[in-house]
Amino acid sequence: MGIEIRDLKKSFNGKEVLKGLNLDIHDAEVLTVIGGSGQGKSVLFKHMLGIFKPDSGRIVIDGVDISKLSDDELLKVQSKFGMLFQSAALFDSLNVYENVAFGPRHLTDMSERAIRKRVAEVLDMVSMPGSETFAVASLSGGMKKRVALARALATSPKYLLYDEPTTGLDPLLAESINDLILALNRQTKISAVVVTHDMHSAFKVSDRIAFLHDGLIKEIGTVDEIKKTKLESLKNFINAGNSV
Ligand SMILES: Nc1ncnc2c1ncn2[C@@H]1O[C@H](COP(=O)(O)OP(=O)(O)OP(=O)(O)O)[C@@H](O)[C@H]1O
Ligand SMILES: [Mg+2]
Structure with missing residues (x-):
């Protein structure tokens, strides 16, 4: 049934980070969230995992609004998620x-x-x-x-969240992780949500790309649609990424 995020608002110390964000994640798709540093990508992830509670708005996971759950009920929803942290965070x-x-x-x-x-x-x-x-x-x-x-x-x-899966890897290794994300998605019915600055990776793995800017998803679409965007802030973001 997927994830529905509706009118999500979140402030920290009086600074509004998410300003009424809307986003849908469909079953079995790879959705990539792109956006600059500090735009709230990790904050968005933490809301999906129920680690942060919204100031207002709804996060509905497979038909269940998680902002209203008890800790026990929340744990059940959380067990639907796998998380790949930016640093591998293994027990050494x-x-x-x-x-x-x-x-x-x-x-x-x-x-x-x-x-x-x-x-x-x-x-x-x-x-x-x-x-x-x-x-x-x-x-x-x-x-x-x-x-x-x-x-x-x-x-x-059911849902796999990847925080910057290719950042800091050499190009060959990054490519092998991209291949792995794609292969896993074909083999399983997992929905993947990827956060990345790596435009090459975003274009390669995504069914859809969402651009998070100034507290809102300003644009969402297929890879081709995103490449043809008319939105100035998104064009700048893509061009900056391609020149690195
Ligand atoms: N626990 C917290 N307490 C106070 N402010 C927070 C907290 N978590 C995040 N923020 C603020 O929310 C904003 C968005 O942070 P977030 O980590 O989501 O950015 P990001 O888009 O993931 O950036 P990056 O690409 O650098 O990882 C920042 O201004 C950050 O300081
Ligand atoms: Mg982050």
């Missing part, structure tokens, strides 16, 4: 298996045997089969990103 002292098994152990009642099978499955999906016993500290940046993605997938989320 644990091996790959323990990292990926973390979600299933703490958020599901899967048996250890079922968890072992699931961990093998998701490591396969991110092209790291058989890496269960590897020490996290010994992995390269790209491998860490893959393990973090496997960890996000382990609980079979």
Whole structure:
């Protein structure tokens, strides 16, 4: 059924960051949110996860308005989400298996045997089969990103949020993460919401792109529609990204 965000307003210390934002995320699509630093992309993510409460407006996830839920009910909705943080945020002292098994152990009642099978499955999906016993500290940046993605997938989320998945990676590695986002979306029915400054990545992976500027989604459309935008602030954003 997807995510519906309606008239979302949020201020911090008297400064209005989100000013009545509207956005829909459809089932099984890859939607990318682009926008400059400090425009509120991470704040928007945190509202979808129920970490921030709106000052006003609604966030409806699969028909449920999450701003009105008790903590227990919220936890149930949160278990529909997987999150790939910008820094991989793995437990460095644990091996790959323990990292990926973390979600299933703490958020599901899967048996250890079922968890072992699931961990093998998701490591396969991110092209790291058989890496269960590897020490996290010994992995390269790209491998860490893959393990973090496997960890996000382990609980079979319906929605996957990616915060800057390619920022800071070399071009080849960035490309392999783009390929992975696309492949995962074809294999599963996961809806992906990607936040990025990387226009190449946005154009490659997205079904639709939304431009967050001055507290609102100023433009939303397919890759072709966004490339042909008439909106000056969006044109500038795209051109600045392409020249980097
Ligand atoms: N917990 C908080 N308390 C006070 N202000 C906050 C808080 N979280 C975010 N903000 C403010 O909200 C605004 C938007 O921040 P946000 O982190 O969402 O930007 P962003 O678009 O994700 O930027 P970047 O691309 O740099 O990650 C900023 O002005 C920030 O200072
Ligand atoms: Mg951010």
